[in-house]
Amino acid sequence: DIQLTQSPSFLSASVGDRVTITCRASQGISSYLAWYQQKPGKAPKLLIYAASTLQSGVPSRFSGSGSGTEFTLTISSLQPEDFATYYCQQLNSYPRTFGGGTKVEIK
């Protein structure tokens, strides 16, 4: 199985901050990576696929980059509704594993 390691696992930030989350894959996965946002008590929501393509309806303050084994999710200016847990998922091979998650909390 491909392992995905997210860092940090916890992040404290203020509204307006620029936030970057990293996802590292245990082997190369080209651009086969997605990012999801999950708020408490809710199902995950797809933000980005193909490492950098924004899902329809997702605000442009979210962006993704990377290929191979290292990927980043950036929120350019954190908004109150962005406080949530973020997960990466590799789409390269079965099983389609998820990273451990990064919880973004209010400072």
Next chain:
Amino acid sequence: EVQLVQSGAEVKKPGESLKISCKGSGYSFTSYWIGWVRQMPGKGLEWMGIIYPGDSDTRYSPSFQGQVTISADKSISTAYLQWSSLKASDTAMYYCARRARNVYDAFDIWGQGTMVTVSS
């Protein structure tokens, strides 16, 4: 509206069997893979497996192979996740999700989740 609607919360005893469901609407159910994802209390997401309702082609994570069965009834646009003998460690929220129909096959539509509690 494209949506997946899951069956309601379940409370079961260890050793009991269970089948939970996920009904798709607003799209061609037989043309998209449906996956299942486990989230144990306070923990992250775990990919369990996936089924193509068009021909019931199924893939499992090795971690869940033999522990659960994924099936689908295309006549009623419903996918299922079932256990033959539940354990306390099966206590979790279970989500179904539709896999996008492109080469970057992320889960683009999610069900609301079904909470399964297994306790004696």
